[in-house]
Amino acid sequence: MVTSVAFTEPHQASADVVVLLGNPSVWQDGRLYVVPEGCKRLLAFVALQRGRVDRRHAAGSLWPDGSDDRASGNLRSALWRLRGSGIDVLESDKMSVFLRERTITDLDALCEWADRLIAGTATEIDMHVPEWTTTVAELLPGWYDEWVIFERERIRQRMLHALEVLSRVLRASERYGEAIDAAMSAVAVEPLRESAHRVLAEAHFAEGNCIEARRTFVRYRDIARRELGVEPSRAFQVWLQASVLPRAM
Structure with missing residues (x-):
């Protein structure tokens, strides 16, 4: 299988890259990071939206079973685990989740x-x-x-x-x-x-x-x-x- 590295190499000097063709991963500061399983869906969902995503919409779409509070907790946990793995391409506030500035996708x-x-x-x-x-x-x-x-x-x-x-x-x-x-x-x-x-x-x-x-x-x-x-x-x-x-x- 042809990998997505061909997309990302020209951009590595100026931007972080979320790789979605194939298994999700991230090029950040010239290094390839494997995305933890519990974070892949959130990262992919936000990256494909190409803009700010309402937190409630993201939580409800990704974790439709169970209560709203449970879905919101899952979203917070996924954000925490993503940052804990060294991947710093998502930002969030009280209302939305979005890709950091200078982050693109393949x-x-x-x-x-x-x-x-x-x-x-x-x-x-x-x-x-x-x-x-x-x-x-x-x-x-x-x-x-x-x-x-x-x-x-x-x-x-x-x-x-x-x-x-x-x-x-x-x-x-x-x-x-x-x-x-x-x-x-x-x-x-x-x-x-x-x-x-x-x-x-x-x-x-x-x-x-x-x-x-x-x-x-x-x-x-x-x-x-x-x-x-x-x-x-x-x-x-x-x-x-x-x-x-x-x-x-």
């Missing part, structure tokens, strides 16, 4: 990269497939809280859109090998995503590999039939018939 780098591509403001340094694309589905793996599932899906969708945009931009620049790599990364993250398969087919076609483009379509068609019981969209089929098949014969 998701920040991922989202900023994706946002630049989607918005059309990417620079040359963004024109590559990051090593960490395979970790996008590993946001807090094994956690099934609703707030985790929602954020995991939101980040995954943003990454998929960015990879598809990247493939199109690289294809337009005639960097076909890199365009294919970006599209294949999107397919690897979500094998049932038609738009990812189509971007891949278009990259193969642009490079002049009509047979590969057709194989990509057939591979997706077979997966869609087997897993979903549906056919590829009419638009994908029309594109294949009009563009690929006449040149593949």
